[in-house]
Amino acid sequence: MNTDYKEIPLVFNVYKPVGPTSFDVVFHFKKNLGYKFGKIGHFGTLDPFAEGVLLIGVQGAQKLNEYVHELLPKRYRAVGVFGGKTKTGDFMSEVEEKKDIELEFQNMPMKDLEEKLSKHFLGEYWQSPHSFSASKFEGKRLYELAVQGRMIQKEKVKREILDFKILRFEYPELEFVVTVSSGTYVRTLFEEISQMLGGLGALKILEREAIGDNTSIKAIKEKDWPKRGTEFDLEKWGTPLDQVLCLNKVRLTPEQAARYLQGHRYPLTELEIVMQPNQADVSTLDIMWIYNTDWYFCGLARVRDGEIQAVFNLKEAIALFI
Template sequence: MDGLLNTNKPKGITSYDVIRFIKKNFHFKGKIGHSGTLDPAATGVLLVCLGKATKLSSLLMAQEKEYEATLKLGIRTDTLDEKGKILSRIDKISITEEATKKVLFSFIGEIKQVPPLVSALKYQGRRMYEIAREGKDVPRKARRIIIKEIKIKEIKIPFISFRVVCSKGTYVRALCRDIGEQLGCGAFQSNLIRKRIGPFLLKDALTLERLKERGLSSSLIPISEVFNLIKRVTSKN
C-alpha cells in the first residue's frame, strides 16, 4: 500500500504516536514515516508517508509551511513552550501595539535562527532533546530560514496571536523566543496549529477518528496526485 495521508494531529501526543496509531489500527507492516515533526502540544497537518511514498519525505519536508501561533510575553521557559521550566518572569509588561507590530514584521525575510535545544535535531549522533533531558546544553549554530509572511491576528498583552508562512527548518517556538527578546521581556509559544504544508491543507486533514472510520486505502492520496498537487502550487509561486 503506497500513498500519503494528510492527518490532523491532536494535542498531547507525539508525531510518532500517529504512526503507532496507524500500525495498530490498520495492522500496517510496510514502510511508514512522517514528514515534519509536530511537538506534542501542537496540532494540525502531519503528513504520513506509506510504502513507496516514504521516498517523497525530503520533497514534502522542503515545502513551505503555514502556522497559526500564540505567544505569551514576559515568561522565558527552557523548552520555549508552556511545558517547560520557567527561567524568568516579568509581571508588568509595558509595550505598545505599534512597537509590537514593528518587531514582528522585522522578522519577515531571510533571517538566521538558533534552533531550540529541545528538538529532534542531532548532535554527535544523538537527538538534542535527549541531551536536554540530562540537563546538558550543546552548541547550536544559527540556521538560515525564510519568513515569507507574518499576519497579526490579535494583540492582547501578554498574548500575541499571528499567522506565519515560512520555509523548512523554521522553529516557531524559536521565533516566539526571538520576538520576546526583541521586545525586551522574553516570551514562550503558548499555542501552535500547523495550517498547511505546501498544497496540503488543515481543512482537508483527517482526524484519527475519521481516518479509522474511512479506512486506510480510501484515505490515501496516490503518489501521482501528490506530485501533481506540488507541481501545481510550485508553478503558482
C-alpha cells in the same frame, strides 16, 4: 487508467492532537491500517504540545520524506505569552525567568506591531534550532540531550519567513500566523520576537495549519483514524504522492522508460515535459516527477547539467518495463 490505491505511494494528511508524539500517531496508523504497506513514516515532527497537520507516507512515499519535508512551506498559528521564559520555549516546563517587553510595545496598536515585526523578520532569517527540539547533534535529538542536562546551541542556519500576520494582541498574549520554510522553529521565533521587544516569552499554543496545500481543515481527525477490523477508505483519505508535491512532469516513451529505469540519463531536450503552474510554490526547480506514456507514476528524477537522473523509482514501474 484506474488507480489502485493499494499499489501507489500514498500520503495521509493527519491531524495530530495535543498530547501524543508524532511517533505515537504513526504507530497507530501502522497497527490499524489493515493493509501490508511495509514501512511507514512521517514528513516533519510535531512536538507533543503542538497540534495540526502531520503527513504520513506509505507504500514508498516515506522514502521521499526529505523532499516533501524540505520543499513545502509550512504555515503555523501560534499564541505566545510575553513576560517569561521557559527551558522548552512552551509551557510544558516552568517559567524560569521573568521580564516584560517594553511598555511602548505593550501598548502598541496591533497593526503597528505587525508592521514592525514583519519588517524585521520577513525574508531571510538565520536561526538556531531550539535546545528542546527534534534537531540532531551527534546522532541524538537535542531534546534527548537537554533532558540529560546537555543544552546544545547549534550554529544558526538560513531559513525564510514567507508571511507573518497578527490575529490578536491582548497583552500579554500575541496570536499570530506565520508561514515559514522547512526547519524553522516557531518557539525560537517567538523567543526572538520577545527579545526584540525588550522582554521574554514562550508559546502557549502551536498549531500547524498547513504543509503546502495540505491543510488542517482537510486533515483526518482522530475520530476518522483507521480502526482495527474496519476497512479504511484509501481513496477518500489517501493522496497520491505526486499530488502532494507539485512538480513539473516528464512523460517517457516505453523505450525511454526502460532505459531510464536501468540508469540511463536523458537530456531534457529529448523529453516531453509538462510544466505545472504551481511549481513556483515549491522551493526548487531541479526535480521532476516521471511517468510512462499512460501517465503511470514511475518515480522522481533530479536534473543535473541538463539531464534527468533517477532518484526514486517504484518497483512496480521497474517490473512494467524490464
